[in-house]
Amino acid sequence: MGAAGPGGRPAVVTPDGVLTHRELETRVDRLARALVAAGVGPEVVCAIALERGVDAVVAMSAVRRAHGAFLTVDTDLPPQRVAALLSEARVLVSAAGLAERFSVPGPTVLVDSDSPDAVLPEGEPDPRSLAYVSHTSGSTGVPNAVLVEHRSLRSYLRSAVRDNDLGPDTVVLQLAPMGYDASIRDTLAPLLAGGSVVVLPRSALLRPEELFAAVRAHGVNAVLSTTPSFLTFLSRRPGAVEALRGVRLVATSGESLRPFLAAGGRALLPGRLVNQYGPTECTMTSTRHEVPAAPEDADLVGRPIEGVVVRLLDGALREVPDGAVGEVHLGGIGVARGYAGRPGLTAERFVPDPFCVVPPGGTGERLYRTGDLARRRPDGVLEYLGRDDRQIKVRGHRVDPAEVEAVLLTHPSITGAAVTPATDAQHRTYLVAHVTGEVAEVRDAALRAHLADALPPHLMPRRFTRLDRFPTTRSGKVDRAALAAGAR
Incomplete structure (x- = not known):
């Protein structure tokens, strides 16, 4: 690990060894040539179906080198869920013994492939071409594929390096699972800075004693992607203070940081604590927001990063004054192209910026309607106030309860389904599924097994309630507030 020169510095560190930046570049170019030979180029989506480790890092970088777009897949998800995620992919990047589990319309390229005669494209990819595809929960039971362009990814990674002071001495622990966009930040930002990323098996990340040992052994000094609930879980384990002493940056996202701070968690982190906010679509x-040593009792998400515009608007798309509550609309270079194959939903969520002056014959800028509520304080800092629709955050993932309801309704004994959020004593949000039908004799384990065929773990309800009928509002809609109150 002490090799001289930039190329000899560690790039990817795993329990099995170290890959230097020079070795990583060699492997990336080799796989990129194989991808080019397989027809990968602008707008071609490559599904990366690999276990956590060096190969996944190589594949992500190689697709970018070939000027294609990547779609990472969590290989532990149910087959039905994986099949839905792969709908946009045309090429599969995988490994021998794993590739046969996945299917795409085009060729499969093994991660150790090479095509020496293939010519790599020169320069950077076209800024307006597709960089990656990520997914959000969809109300139809099918996840929505979000299309993010190279200009957006490039701008964000540069901001992440600059704002977080990443450099050649940065050692980031990769926490986010493959298949979620946070894993892109975990992987590519430290490499762009000339630093290194430590990749551990998922099982090790869920065992605090192993995680803490790895942090000390590899000199981890930065965490770019953790949820407040996981940070709370770690902070309450023996050895946390000692293990986190050398971590000079912890960045959280996905959930409210307020419960962690209210419980005194800030004192456990001697370094910088950053609260990040932003949807997959941006x-x-x-x-x-840089959280001070003595944080306020408020859910502060800070100010926009470079290239991002934040507008707080009312229902008529008028800006609200400072201190007033408005829906967060995000604009600027980070706004995604839209949802694949969902023009109606794209038009609904991605709207023209009414404050942008459009030149003759030009195209106006767009805003993404987040569904989040916030207010801007006099100092320009945004205070997050929750959502104005049904989507919630569970373990850092944005969840549409309707997606769980759609799968529940495919069970032969269920005639009605409604999913509501609840909060336990540790301020953690979880899902409660309320069902009607011939379900008195259907055990919770059977319902979970049915859901597990199609849904990832974070969409799994913790509790099930069985009802003869749902309470309704005066308009005849299911009274979800009454359901949630009755489940407490």
Whole structure:
């Protein structure tokens, strides 16, 4: 690990060894040539179906080198879920013994392939071409594919390096699972800075004693992607203070940081603590807030990063004054192209910026309607106030309860389904599924097994309630507030 020169510095560190930046570049170019030979180029989506480790890092970088677009897949998800995620992919990047589990219309390229005669494209990819595809929860039971362009990814990674002071001495622990956009930040930002990323098996990340040992052994000094609930879980384990002493940056996102701070968690982190906010549709992060040593009792998400515009608007798309509550609309370079194959939903969520002056014959800028509520304080800092629709955050993932309801309704004994959020004593949000039908004799384990065929773990309800009928509002809609109150 002490090799001289920039190329000899560690790039990817795993329990099995170290890959230097020079070795990583060699492997990336080799795989990129194989991808080019397989027809990968602008607008071609490559599904990366690999276990956590060096190969996944190589594949992500190689697709970018070939000027294609990547779609990372969590290989532990149910087959039905994976099949839905792969709908946009045309090429599969995988490994021997794993590739046969996945299917795409085009060729499969093994991660150790090479095509020496293939010519790599020169320069950077076209800024307006597709960089990656990520997914959000969809109300139809099918996840929505978000299309993010190279200009958005490039701008964000540069901001992440600059704003977080990443450099050649940065050692980042990769926490986010493959298949989620936070893993892109975990992987590519430290490499762009000339630093290194430590990749551990998922099982090690869930065992605090192993995680803490790895942090000390590899000199981890930065965490770019953790949820407040996971940070709370770690902070309450023996050895946390000692293990986190050398971590000079912890960046959280995905959930409210307020419960962690209210419980005194800030004192456990001697370094910088950054609260990040931003949806998948706006390239991971739109605002950031440096949490002081004595934090306020408020959910502060900070100010926009470079290239991002934040507008707080009322229902008529008029800007609200400072201190007033408005819906967060995000604009600027981070705004995604839209949802694949969902023109109606794209038009609904991605709207013209009414404050942008459009030149004759030109195209106006767009805003993404987040569904989040916030107010801007006199100092320009945004205070997050929750959502104005049904989507919630569970373990850092944005969840549409309707997606869980759609799968529940495919069970032969269920005639009605409604999913509501609840909060436990540790301020963690979880899902409660309320069902009607011939379900008195259907055990919770059977319902979970049915859901597990199609849904990832974060969409799994913790509790099930069985009802003869749902309470309704005066308009005849399911009274979700009454359901949630009755489940407490």
